[in-house]
Amino acid sequence: MEKLLSLNFSIFVMIAVGFLIRKIRLVGKEAERVITDMVLYVILPCNIFVSFLGKTEGTSGADFVMVFLVSIVVQMLAMLYGKAAFPGEHPDRRISLCYAMICSNAGFLGNAVTEGVFGAAGMQLTSLYLIPQRIMMWTSGLALYSGKTDRKSTLIKVATHPCVIACILGLLVMVSGLTVPPFLVTPIQSIGRCNTPLTMIMIGMILSEIDLRNLVDKSIVLFTLHRLILMPAAVYLMCRLIGASHLVTGVSVLLAAMPAGATTTMMASKYNRDPQFATKLVIFTTLCSIPAIFVWSLILS
Numbered sequence: 001m002e003k004l005l006s007l008n009f010s011i012f013v014m015i016a017v018g019f020l021i022r023k024i025r026l027v028g029k030e031a032e033r034v035i036t037d038m039v040l041y042v043i044l045p046c047n048i049f050v051s052f053l054g055k056t057e058g059t060s061g062a063d064f065v066m067v068f069l070v071s072i073v074v075q076m077l078a079m080l081y082g083k084a085a086f087p088g089e090h091p092d093r094r095i096s097l098c099y100a101m102i103c104s105n106a107g108f109l110g111n112a113v114t115e116g117v118f119g120a121a122g123m124q125l126t127s128l129y130l131i132p133q134r135i136m137m138w139t140s141g142l143a144l145y146s147g148k149t150d151r152k153s154t155l156i157k158v159a160t161h162p163c164v165i166a167c168i169l170g171l172l173v174m175v176s177g178l179t180v181p182p183f184l185v186t187p188i189q190s191i192g193r194c195n196t197p198l199t200m201i202m203i204g205m206i207l208s209e210i211d212l213r214n215l216v217d218k219s220i221v222l223f224t225l226h227r228l229i230l231m232p233a234a235v236y237l238m239c240r241l242i243g244a245s246h247l248v249t250g251v252s253v254l255l256a257a258m259p260a261g262a263t264t265t266m267m268a269s270k271y272n273r274d275p276q277f278a279t280k281l282v283i284f285t286t287l288c289s290i291p292a293i294f295v296w297s298l299i300l301s
Contacts, residue, residue: 011116014197015290018204032205036108036262039198044111045166047192051115051123052170053180060245064128067248071129074235074256075136078102085226089219092274095144097223099267100260100281103137104227106130107163108262109289110255112199117297118250125251127167134158137263145271206262207287217277220284223260227285228292232257236299250300257296259285 021027027035082101086094104110107130114122138157158164173180235256239249260282268278 011113011200011290014200015204015207018201019208020204021201022205022208027205032202035198035205036202039195039202040108041162043191043194043198044108045162046188047111047115047195048123048127048163048166049170050185050189050192051120051127052167052174053185063125063245063248066242066244067125067251068128068131070235070239070242070244070248070252071132073238074252075102075132077234078231079136079140081226081231086219086223090274092268093219093277095273096264096268096278096281097219099141099144100223100264100278100285101227101231103133103141103261103263104255104258105261105282105286105289106133106255106258108199109203109286110258112196113258113293113297114251114254116196117254117300118247121247122251124170125248126255127163127170129251129255131158131164131167134161134164137261141263141267145267145273203286206283209283215280215284217280217284220277220281223281224285224288227260228257228289232296246300253300254293254296257289257292259289 022032078101079098082098085101086097089097106126110130111123111126114126118125135158138153172178232253236249236253239252244252262282265275265278265282267273269275
């Protein structure tokens with residue numbers, strides 16, 4: 001309990017820092033985008049790679065296989081769930097609701113949360129869990145907005161994503177027993193340690209753009225209930241039924257309880273599918289995810 005309270009208080013402080021520096025215009029929108037790209041394409045891959053170095057207590061080969069299979073099932077469930085849960089919505093809104101159910105913010109916020117709760121073992125399993133989601137993002141997710149998908153392009157995007165490359169290299173090092181020279185490990189490790197603070201600061205920047213007068217929407221509130229409560233509850237039940245380990249269950253449930261991914265706004269804007277609604281969807285679920293993650297962490301502990 002003490003560890004969880006300390007972790008959540010630290011998260012709150014870091015989010016507050018991001019909120020403040022964006023509110024007082026210490027950094028602008030362009031700087032926000034640069035920091036986001038730096039985290040996704042440099043800092044997070046370093047963090048993922050380092051998590052595979054050395055021995056990690058509590059993980060096994062069965063855990064790696066299990067978390068990957070659970071992720072595949074969750075993605076299939078999310079796709080069907082999204083199509084069935086929002087009947088009667090305007091087509092443009094329904095597309096964003098379905099997409100956000102498939103593509104959560106697990107690849108950005110999720111890594112920092114699972115690492116904070118479960119340590120390096122959580123980061124290892126998270127990096128594998130996210131591979132099916134990245135595939136779905138560029139197949140079914142893209143097809144929702146564009147009406148079509150390019151399998152070759154999807155394969156290239158997934159295979160060349162820095163986080164996927166870092167995961168594969170880390171697995172190879174762990175399985176082969178190779179020793180990475182200290183002069184390489186030290187800088188990679190130092191860069192990777194920036195992941196959690198910068199991620200939380202970015203969340204604070206996003207939340208600083210909230211306009212409470214126009215934020216609350218019945219459809220968005222309903223989606224938040226599905227995304228942050230019902231979906232992770234279903235994943236929790238599934239993991240218990242199949243006998244998944246405590247670590248696999250914890251990582252899977254926390255990642256299922258992530259808010260709508262920021263790419264929802266980008267895709268809606270690119271294809272002119274009510275980007276204002278998509279933006280409110282991302283911001284509101286991100287705001288509500290902070291207490292939701294704390295509650296799920298307590299339940300899982």
